[in-house]
Each structure stands twice: as C-alpha cells, then as structure tokens.
Amino acid sequence: MRIATWNVNSLKVRLPHLLDWLRETQVDVVALQELKMIDDAFPHDALAELGYRAVTNGQKTYNGVALLARHEIADVVRDMDGFVDEQKRVIAATIGGIRFVSVYVVNGQSVGSEKYAYKLRFLDALYDYLAGELEQHPLLAVGGDYNIAPAPEDTHDPQVWEGGVLCSEPEREALQKLMSLGLLDAFRLFPQAANAFTWWDYRQAAFRRNLGLRIDHWLLSTPLAAAARSAAVDLAPRKLERPSDHAPLVVELADT
Numbered sequence: 300m301r302i303a304t305w306n307v308n309s310l311k312v313r314l315p316h317l318l319d320w321l322r323e324t325q326v327d328v329v330a331l332q333e334l335k336m337i338d339d340a341f342p343h344d345a346l347a348e349l350g351y352r353a354v355t356n357g358q359k360t361y362n363g364v365a366l367l368a369r370h371e372i373a374d375v376v377r378d379m380d381g382f383v384d385e386q387k388r389v390i391a392a393t394i395g396g397i398r399f400v401s402v403y404v405v406n407g408q409s410v411g412s413e414k415y416a417y418k419l420r421f422l423d424a425l426y427d428y429l430a431g432e433l434e435q436h437p438l439l440a441v442g443g444d445y446n447i448a449p450a451p452e453d454t455h456d457p458q459v460w461e462g463g464v465l466c467s468e469p470e471r472e473a474l475q476k477l478m479s480l481g482l483l484d485a486f487r488l489f490p491q492a493a494n495a496f497t498w499w500d501y502r503q504a505a506f507r508r509n510l511g512l513r514i515d516h517w518l519l520s521t522p523l524a525a526a527a528r529s530a531a532v533d534l535a536p537r538k539l540e541r542p543s544d545h546a547p548l549v550v551e552l553a554d555t
Contacts, residue, residue, distance in 0.1 A: 304442030306545035330401035330442035334363030382424035398436030402443035422473035453513035482518035
C-alpha cells in the first residue's frame with residue numbers, strides 16, 4: 300500500500316494537478332489538507348472516475364481536510380471530540396484495516412500571538428485525541444501538514460528559522476509529545492538526502508533555490524512503522540505552473 304499526504308492549498312485551483320498525479324502514481328490512500336471548499340463542492344465524481352472514494356471535512360475559504368482511497372472507507376469521524384473548534388482540521392477513517400487521520404495543524408502566525416496559543420491548544424487536544432485512537436487502532440497513520448519542522452536540519456537555514464514560529468521549542472516539544480505515544484516519523488525511518496523539504500514559500504524563488512522546510516509528516520504507530528518500506532517527497536507537482544506550495548510525501552507500506 301502506498302500512502303501520501305499533501306497540502307493542496309485550494310483544491311479548486313489544484314484539482315487538475317491532483318487528478319494527473321493520482322492517474323500517474325496510483326497511490327492507495329491520500330490525506331489532503333487545505334481544501335478551502337465546503338463538502339458539497341468536493342469533486343467526488345472526478346475522483347470516482349479514477350477509482351477513488353473520498354470523505355471530507357470541508358470549510359469555505361480556509362482549512363478543510365479529506366481522505367481519498369481506492370478501497371472501502373469506514374468508521375469516519377470528523378473533528379476532535381471535546382475540542383470545540385469551528386475550523387475544520389481533522390478527519391479520520393479506517394481503510395484496509397488501518398486507521399488513517401488527516402490533520403491540518405494551525406500555522407500559529409508568530410510566537411506569542413493568539414494564533415500561536417491556539418496552535419498549542421490544538422496540539423494538546425491532538426495528543427489526547429490520538430491517544431484515544433491508538434487505544435482502539437494499533438495500526439494508525441497520521442498524515443498531514445503539522446506546520447512544525449522537527450529539527451534544525453528540517454529547515455534550509457536554522458539561523459533564520461530557529462526560535463520562530465514552525466521551529467519554536469514549545470511547538471517541537473508538542474510534536475515530540477505526540478510521538479511519545481508510540482508514533483514514528485516515517486520520513487526518518489530511511490536514509491534521506493540533506494535539505495529534503497516539503498514546503499517552499501512562493502516568494503524569492505524559494506523552490507528553485509530549495510529554501511524550504513519539512514513540515515508535512517506521516518506519523519506511524521510502532522507496528523505500522525515496521526511495515527514501512529520507503530518514504531520520499533515527490534517534487535514533481537511542485538514544479539508545475541500554479542502549484543501548491545507543498546509537495547506530497549509518499550510512504551510505501553508492506554501488507555500488514
């Protein structure tokens with residue numbers, strides 16, 4: 300099974316990219332973030348033509364997450380129980396015996412801002428939510444835009460980024476707390492080239508100059524991580540005209 304996570308940064312704009320990419324790669328499961336559309340506007344028919352089913356948790360203009368699959372999708376849950384939030388950032392479902400979660404973590408704007416405090420609250424709630432998911436689902440895969448670069452080597456220039464939003468100590472501690480549940484960073488299970496990123500700003504020719512951050516992740520439960528066979532960022536969609544500022548992260552899993 301090949302699984303991917305991709306912040307498409309507006310599915311309306313990026314739908315042709317997504318359809319072409321699915322047609323070419325034939326990945327089995329995709330966690331999407333930043334749909335920026337309501338559920339009723341989601342392009343189910345276009346995806347069905349390629350053999351994909353989809354469940355969504357959409358929102359007009361902002362946020363929105365989805366799970367796509369070439370297999371049956373069951374036991375769908377939207378949002379985090381007990382965390383009151385108008386923003387649509389979480390969806391979970393069971394696909395092929397694996398529990399998948401697509402999550403879009405708050406950006407946080409700047410350290411010390413109200414949005415930063417909201418981000419830390421969201422991450423605390425996510426910890427409790429995933430702890431509950433793990434109790435019920437030993438095979439758990441949490442893919443998404445976490446808006447956190449785990450370590451200095453996950454930024455193109457630590458001197459620029461260290462201590463700021465996406466790279467502050469409280470954010471990284473919150474990510475490590477999630478992983479302390481028994482979740483492993485799939486990307487780091489395998490040797491990777493230096494300066495491997497998943498996001499590049501649209502400004503300053505950042506992609507061409509590889510001025511990026513690794514902020515999109517698959518976190519896998521320990522038994523599922525044992526089935527991981529590879530993890531890589533697919534740069535091809537980022538090279539297209541009018542691309543998302545993120546590239547897909549693809550993980551291959553052996554049969555579990």
